[in-house]
Amino acid sequence: MILQNWWFTTLLGIEDPIEPPLVGDRKADVVIIGAGAAGLSSAYALMNSGVKVVVLERNICGGSSSGKSAGFLTPDSELELAQLERRFGNAGAAELWNVATRGVEMMAERVREHHIPCDLQVQDSLFLGNGKSGWEAVQDEVRSREALGFEQEQLDAQAVRSLIGSSAYSGAVRYKGTYGINALLYCQGMKKVLKEHGVVIHEASEVIGWKEHTVRTHLGSVNADRIIFCADKLSPQLSLHAENIFHAQTFLSISEPLGDDAARALFPSERFQCWDSDLVYSYFRMTGDGRLLLGGGDMLTTFAKNDVNSSRVIDQVISGFKKNFPQLRGLRFIQYWPGRIDTTRDLIPTVINEERTPWIHFVLGCVGLPWATFCGDLVARQTTGRSGPMDEKCYHYFRPDRKFLVPLWLERIIGKQIVFSLNNGWAKYYQVDVH
Numbered sequence: 001m002i003l004q005n006w007w008f009t010t011l012l013g014i015e016d017p018i019e020p021p022l023v024g025d026r027k028a029d030v031v032i033i034g035a036g037a038a039g040l041s042s043a044y045a046l047m048n049s050g051v052k053v054v055v056l057e058r059n060i061c062g063g064s065s066s067g068k069s070a071g072f073l074t075p076d077s078e079l080e081l082a083q084l085e086r087r088f089g090n091a092g093a094a095e096l097w098n099v100a101t102r103g104v105e106m107m108a109e110r111v112r113e114h115h116i117p118c119d120l121q122v123q124d125s126l127f128l129g130n131g132k133s134g135w136e137a138v139q140d141e142v143r144s145r146e147a148l149g150f151e152q153e154q155l156d157a158q159a160v161r162s163l164i165g166s167s168a169y170s171g172a173v174r175y176k177g178t179y180g181i182n183a184l185l186y187c188q189g190m191k192k193v194l195k196e197h198g199v200v201i202h203e204a205s206e207v208i209g210w211k212e213h214t215v216r217t218h219l220g221s222v223n224a225d226r227i228i229f230c231a232d233k234l235s236p237q238l239s240l241h242a243e244n245i246f247h248a249q250t251f252l253s254i255s256e257p258l259g260d261d262a263a264r265a266l267f268p269s270e271r272f273q274c275w276d277s278d279l280v281y282s283y284f285r286m287t288g289d290g291r292l293l294l295g296g297g298d299m300l301t302t303f304a305k306n307d308v309n310s311s312r313v314i315d316q317v318i319s320g321f322k323k324n325f326p327q328l329r330g331l332r333f334i335q336y337w338p339g340r341i342d343t344t345r346d347l348i349p350t351v352i353n354e355e356r357t358p359w360i361h362f363v364l365g366c367v368g369l370p371w372a373t374f375c376g377d378l379v380a381r382q383t384t385g386r387s388g389p390m391d392e393k394c395y396h397y398f399r400p401d402r403k404f405l406v407p408l409w410l411e412r413i414i415g416k417q418i419v420f421s422l423n424n425g426w427a428k429y430y431q432v433d434v435h
Helices: 036-046 080-114 131-148 157-163 183-196 240-244 261-267 312-324 369-383 389-397 408-414 417-430
Strands: 022-033 053-056 124-129 154-155 171-175 200-202 206-212 214-217 220-229 248-257 272-276 283-286 292-298 335-345 350-352 360-364
Touching: 022 036, 036 053, 036 080, 036 183, 036 369, 053 220, 080 131, 080 183, 080 369, 080 389, 080 417, 124 131, 124 157, 131 154, 131 171, 154 157, 157 171, 183 200, 220 369, 240 350, 240 360, 248 312, 248 417, 292 312, 312 335, 350 369, 360 369, 369 389, 408 417
Parallel strands: 022 053, 022 220, 053 200, 124 272, 220 360
Antiparallel strands: 124 171, 154 171, 206 214, 214 220, 248 292, 248 335, 272 283, 283 292, 350 360
């Protein structure tokens, strides 16, 4: 396999050039730092509001976490609904699930309204149970969905075998309203839409500092009434809250086209986006051109301090997949790529608007494109005074001072990886918040 991001391969031949970097000093009403799903969503929410918007992106639009993702548009990211219900109760879980659901809907609506060519695929979600514990997780998820009034279908092992070509799973939850997407092409398509509506975008323009209302790049600056940080992997010099974020590592691979027979052997009647119940889970779906996208990781590298670029981890994921789908053992995977996903200690985004700097917003640690899209839209509404009661609840859920099992000061003793992995595990399986 070649170490190369497949989504970047799909950019070959598109008409839109890279936007020139910021040179010189500019003024704006709002400057947005970061042009992934969150930053572009902020800009989209502001583009027809009469304010002058400038977007600064250190790479190309979608060139970081958004453009390396598997493109699963589902409210389910790292936390299942049953886990949200345990932690926040029925009402809180429903509110947070609806937040992510709204993020899914926003992205699909924008693709359709503006005819963005980004391989949007209608794909129901399948949460697959592994073994006895996986079947229990499936049942827990169904109970939570029923209690909160969401639609779903519970599938036993035999029913799963009728939908996907594997007998390896003990059951599944199926639900609708989810999609697969080429997120990099989506971001590039959003760039075109924003430009057509007067938003100024500078790519290859990394923000290296800010003071008061001015942000600086190597070659220029933007002075703005309001500043929105939606960039991932922020340095501490841009925000002290960057210390509250960790960058978990995952791996993706893409296959050669399956062909009709192999595609039917995997998905006999319709295509799904799938992930399993393991702590470090594997996930897969098909692209519009018939390729299999497969991702996953392992315990050693998920929270590793240094990036891993060899194919060792993804080779293990592919091997495990082929054990579950022996009819595809001859399938070749042609490219793979690692990615660092920004995450908070409890897998819930952090959105910050402090009293001492009310003109600045930070969107941090969004795991999943829908969460990022919603949060970007949320802060844009806040900056223009269009927020509502649910938005205020979101600021409560996403506040930076929420409860965690292990405090950050212990990092100096036991290390950041251990602190984050302990907090992640606690939030996912044990944490209960009292409101």
